[in-house]
Amino acid sequence: MFTMPPGPEGYRIGYYDGCDAGYAYAASPFYEHSDATAPPTATEDYTFGWHSGFQKCVGSYQRIQRAVNALLGPP
Secondary structure (H helix, E strand, C coil): CCCCCCCCHHHHHHHHHHHHHHHHHCCCCCCCCCCCCCCCCCCHHHHHHHHHHHHHHHHHHHHHHHHHHHHHCCC
């Protein structure tokens, strides 16, 4: 992740952790696979940030996978 989103520190840390979890859930080869779809118990800011990061990074990786499959997949 190149930049942290604006907001309280708890949100930013949760966003970063959620993004990592999202890439792991989406089976990125750079992360150990995980079935985690919920954050650990934490503050409200952290939890909101975790969900935001998770959704953004899962979606981002899945869009990349669809594009790669469309270009390199079977005709």
